[in-house]
Amino acid sequence: MAKYLISFPARAMAVPAEDLAAVGEAAREVIREAKAAGVYVFGGGINDNVAPLMVASDGAVTNETYPQTEEFDGGFCVLELPSHEAAIQWAAKIAKACRCSQELREFGYDPES
Template identity: 35%
Template sequence: MSQYIIYFNQQWVGGHSEEWFKGRGPLAKAVVQEMKDAGVYVFAGGLEEDIDKAFSADATSGRLELTDGPFAETKEFLGGLTVVDVADDDAAKLWAGKVAEACGWPQEVRQIG
């Protein structure tokens, strides 16, 4: 078994009404429950949408520096993630597809090394 991260950037979500989001919540929860029932679920969660509430830790200078805000100025930032423990790429693709359909926006998948 291998672990894969299924994730999306917040900007991929797009602009939708509150009603639209309310309709997606039960679909996403159902996919998470399906993952749990299948024994592949490791973790899933959305991240704080306000990037200004992020903070960074950087020790590349040889001294730890903690700062408010994101590490780098960027137009895209992580919005949420799911981690699954599955047999192979095909199984990871299957779950990524289910997450994408339930959420209504694209997902990217990478194996955790």
């Protein structure tokens, strides 16, 4: 089975403040369903209150990030699924719950992960 990253940037979730609680509960319900199905690996949201750091190969740390990830925020989950079609179905469930489109990416196979 392959692992899939399902994610969205924070700006994609344009939900009225009065709907946030319902959206959060709907998203948690999909995650509970994924856990019950045994496909959930990990998930969460990027803490935008903590700045990213760049850690170099020599251990040096700087307050920066790769330019293409300056706006890497929002939520994500990793699911382990039997097919690309199953991943699309789960991404659709999450998109419906979160009321925003989800990006779907497949991890490369690693026999030790």
